[in-house]
Amino acid sequence: MQMSTLVESLQESLSTSQVSTNDTARELHSKDESYHPPVTPEVVVYPYDAQDISEIMKTAKQFHRSVYPFGLGSSLEGHVIPTEDGISIDFSEMNRIIEVKEQDLLVKVQPGVTRTQLNKELKKYGLFFTVDPGADATIGGMAATNASGTSSVRYGIMRDQVRDLEVVLADGSIMHTGNLAAKSSSGYNLNGLFIGSEGTLGCFTELTLNVHGIPEHIVAGRAVFPTIDKAVEAVVSTLHAGVPIARCELVDEPSVKKANEFSDTNYPIQPTLFLEFHGNEAGLNQDLEFMKEIIKDHGCKKIEFEQDNAARNKLWEARHNLAYAYVHGAPGKKMMVTDVCVPISELAEAIKHARKVVDASMFEGGIAGHVGDGNYHIILMFDSSSNEEIQAAAKLNEEIVKYALAVGGTCTGEHGVGLGKQKYQAEEHGESLFVMEKIKQALDPESRLNPFKLVQLKE
Amino acid sequence: MQMSTLVESLQESLSTSQVSTNDTARELHSKDESYHPPVTPEVVVYPYDAQDISEIMKTAKQFHRSVYPFGLGSSLEGHVIPTEDGISIDFSEMNRIIEVKEQDLLVKVQPGVTRTQLNKELKKYGLFFTVDPGADATIGGMAATNASGTSSVRYGIMRDQVRDLEVVLADGSIMHTGNLAAKSSSGYNLNGLFIGSEGTLGCFTELTLNVHGIPEHIVAGRAVFPTIDKAVEAVVSTLHAGVPIARCELVDEPSVKKANEFSDTNYPIQPTLFLEFHGNEAGLNQDLEFMKEIIKDHGCKKIEFEQDNAARNKLWEARHNLAYAYVHGAPGKKMMVTDVCVPISELAEAIKHARKVVDASMFEGGIAGHVGDGNYHIILMFDSSSNEEIQAAAKLNEEIVKYALAVGGTCTGEHGVGLGKQKYQAEEHGESLFVMEKIKQALDPESRLNPFKLVQLKE
Structure with missing residues (x-):
């Protein structure tokens, strides 16, 4: 009996059209939106259902290969990048x-x-x-x-x-x-x-x-502050007063500027909170009046409400495209985004610290983030062909992470561990990392599922 | 060298006053508020801190004993009851x-x-x-x-x-x-x-x-319905309309009667929703008006708001003491409380089914529950000296569980598995029970921590 290859076996258990070793396909599955260097998978598979994936798992085991799930490649810490020879599982055919x-x-x-x-x-x-x-x-x-x-x-x-x-x-x-x-x-x-x-x-x-x-009533607006600290303090006070904010995004001066350039808006270039409120009309109006009082005490001179759906959509488009605005403004460079999250009581100091770290670095760097959760990002563009810049960016990221951990926070609020935050897991989790390793060991003893991400089993 | 006993070892690593083999103490730690038969622990310990508990764990390992954490014994499925010789850990000294x-x-x-x-x-x-x-x-x-x-x-x-x-x-x-x-x-x-x-x-x-x-504004009230089905339908419609109810308790006719007797209230003896709303005043008033419209469509003739804090407290006291009202009304009997939770879309039918099951049984049985979550209880009093009654109560519980599982629900919405719901774990969880077992095996390989609860490792 002739032994079939990995690819033949996959083609047999799925179908020929669901298995690709095409260079373009493999290259597409070698990377995400992060700065982590690409690694090309051996083969890309396109399952239709759970049964297909079950077959892929069995084939992977038989051929001693690892599997790497791939959605759209928008991850920011290298989650989808293969770390050794293996199978990239693309979910685009499972989109019902x-x-x-x-x-x-x-x-x-x-x-x-x-x-x-x-x-x-x-x-x-x-x-x-x-x-x-x-x-x-x-x-x-x-x-x-x-x-x-x-x-x-x-x-x-x-x-x-x-x-x-x-x-x-x-x-x-x-x-x-x-x-x-x-x-x-x-x-x-x-x-x-x-x-x-x-x-x-x-x-x-x-x-x-x-x-x-969908909420009965939605109001969005921008509140402008003299300094970034004042904006953060205003958020903390508002949260503490129990005003149910639906969105609460801090955008610093350089980032407002970038947003204006990229999204064709004309927002005042000052530290700004992008805000949204959901509720019934009466309750929402009462909340807004209350919040206006609170943020006035923190130096907010003006809160400007978007007057229609189009302006509201524009506001969030500008916020959401901020990362792309930075990428667009620095052709050929790579983006690194920090992602720590700190307790709310530590947020104002943490952002002050972040600003200092950026100012002391060789990078421009904008600060933006979901400050209602204590989660903020520094967006940095660096030259990935320069060792000096790579190291400086990594050092900056590390400084931000260490600060967050020291005040009871986490190295990643929402982007995940992937490849980039692996090195902080021991410091952040201490003894509990052993528990995570035991769970990984119990469920994936051969470390076949996205290995070297999140927890790393000892060989 | 003389070998010390379990108790001596515990006394040594903690202090004499933190270790008790007193009959009264052991009897107190042999049971909870459930119908599950008591089992007396060998020894009761009263740790002061994590370090004490760490010592208890090491001693338990050394002497091959199990440990059973004990809060106040208010659990309803035998969680704190020892299942073999072992150490009951009482947390009353750790109450800071x-x-x-x-x-x-x-x-x-x-x-x-x-x-x-x-x-x-x-x-x-x-x-x-x-x-x-x-x-x-x-x-x-x-x-x-x-x-x-x-x-x-x-x-x-x-x-x-x-x-x-x-x-x-x-x-x-x-x-x-x-x-x-x-x-x-x-x-x-x-x-x-x-x-x-x-x-x-x-x-x-x-x-x-x-x-x-604490919310700025709190309003509580009772909405009376012609039938229990209508009350449940009203809840489903209200939730779907997005009205943010803070509490939403269904109390059936027999249970309103029991509450009136025990808590000295005079509520109309009809299927009733006990309701509470939290918010700012303007928003809350708008929500209440909206909800009144909705529940009127489901046959609610009257919603009565409690006029002051005392009446509101009385309302929730009456609801919370309902189980005790049943116990009080059936001296010498034991209480069994079912605890399934079903998808909201299945709730009206499920409660109709529950009523039928109770009516067909030998028990009176009241229905009450957190219907906003799809979680409802049947409170049954049975004679634990009668085999016939024990079996009939267990059969009723089983019928309710099987129904809930068949419609995509769970055997326990909030009481937990303990001893009583162990037997439904395989049916409810299927393949995922193996994953739970692997986790238990990985973290407690000798099955020393509250053994035979939740998952049961094969010997």
Whole structure:
């Protein structure tokens, strides 16, 4: 009997058209939007369903290969980049919205569905999916990294939205992590464990998510502050007063400038909070009046409300395209985005520190972020052909991470560990990293699932 | 060298006063509020801190004993009952509120702190802890069972409130599961995994919890319906309309009667929703008007608002004491409470089914529950000296569970698995039960931590 190759075996268990060794396809699956150097996978597969993925897992085991789930490649820490010879699993053929369960405020989707695709469908029902990381990522990718974004201050992060996952494990078995009830005290919380596991424990093949009714009333606006500290203090006071902000984004001076250039807006070039409120009209008006009082005390001279839907959409487009604005403004350079999250009480000092670190560096660097959660980013453009710049950018990132850890924060608020934050896991988690390793060891003993990401098993 | 006994060793590593083999103490730690038969522990220990618990773990290992964490014994599925010779760990000496981090809306407590103790302290800061299971349970116990209760429809369950846990593992090592940031994508979600693990993966020694500002405006009331179905349909419609209800409790006719008798109220004896709303005054009034319209369409003839704080407190006291009202009305009998949770779209039918099952049984049985979450209870009093009644009660419970599982629900919405729901774990979780077993095996390979609860390792 002739032994078949890896590719032949994959073609046999899937179909020829679902398996590609084409150079373009492989190159496309070698990288994400991060600065981490690309590594080309041996082969790219395009599964249709859980059964296909189960077969891929079995073939991977038989041929001693690793698997690397790939959504749209919008990850920011190298999550999808192969670390050794292996199989890139592309979910683009698994992009069906399976069922909108309107009465339960649930939707069941395949992992390759994108955020905007989902919201377009949900709009027909007067519903929306709350998690908005800016990028039009896949739902599977957002679940794998526990994404969040602008509206998480009000509605929670990806982990809060998942009612059930269908998962294919390393051994090819297929299981569900949850059920359809709004709450449960039955068994260990596998939903929560798998969300944010970055493809290291299993592959998601179906996700059942909470959705919300589109709010009756939405108001967005911009509040301008004399300094970045004052803006941050205003957010902290507002949160503490219990005003339910739906989005609350800090954009510093250089970033407002970049946004104006890229998005053709004309916002005042000052530290600004981009804000949004959801609710019923009466309650919202009362909240807005209250908030205006609060932020006035922190030096806000002006809060400007967007007058129509188009202006509101423009505002969030400008915010969401900020990273692209930086990329666009620095052709040929690579982007590095820090992603720490600190306790709210530490936020004002942390951002002051961040500004100092940037000013002392060789980079321009803008600060922006979801300050209602204590999560902020420094966006840096660096020359990846210059060793000096690579090292300086890495040093800056490290300085920001160390500061966040020292004040009780985390090295990544929403981008995930991937390759870039691996080195901070021991410092951040201490003893609990051993528990994470034991879990990885128990579920993926041969470390075949996205190896070297998140936790790294000793050989 | 003389070998010391288990008790001597415990006395040595803790202190004499922290170790008791007194019959009364042991009897007190042999049971909870459930119908499960008591089993007496060999010894009861009263640790002061994590270090004490670490010592207890090491001694337990040395003497091949199991450990059974014990809060106040208010669990409803036998969670604290020893299943073999072992050590009951009583947390009553670990009842300090360590720190209120006002600006972060966080509080750090020891596990023996009770819910009312915590809220009394938080009130000084204008804050409150949202999870309210009715019973004045310990925070540690509530975390161990992933408790929820009346206000979870608005604020979420216990798992949603935990920012960080200090945990002592089976080997005596001490770790933290989280950090102080509002969100994180770093590492596996150990917070979520340990919450609801029922003492089977480790002992909590410190908990950092989210707290909320006391709402500006609170309105409570009772809405009376011609039938229980109509009441449930009204809840489903209200939720779907996006009205943010803070509490939403269904109490059926027999239960209103019991409440009136026990709590000296005079509520109309009809299927009733006990309701509460939190918000700013303007928003809340608009919500109330909207809700009144909705529930009128479902046959609600009257919604009566409580006019002052005393009447509001009375309302919730009556609801929370409902279980005790049943116990009080059936001296000598034991209580069994079902605890399924179903998808909201299935709730009306499920409660109709529950009523039929009760009517066909030999028991009276009241239905009450947190219907905003799809979680409802049948409260049954049965004679635990009668085999016939024991079997009939167990059969009824099973019928309710099987129904819930068949419609995508869970066998326990908030009470936990303990001893009583162990037998449904395979049916509910399918393949994922193997993953739970692997996790238990990885973290507690000798099955020393609350063995035979939640998952049961094969010998």
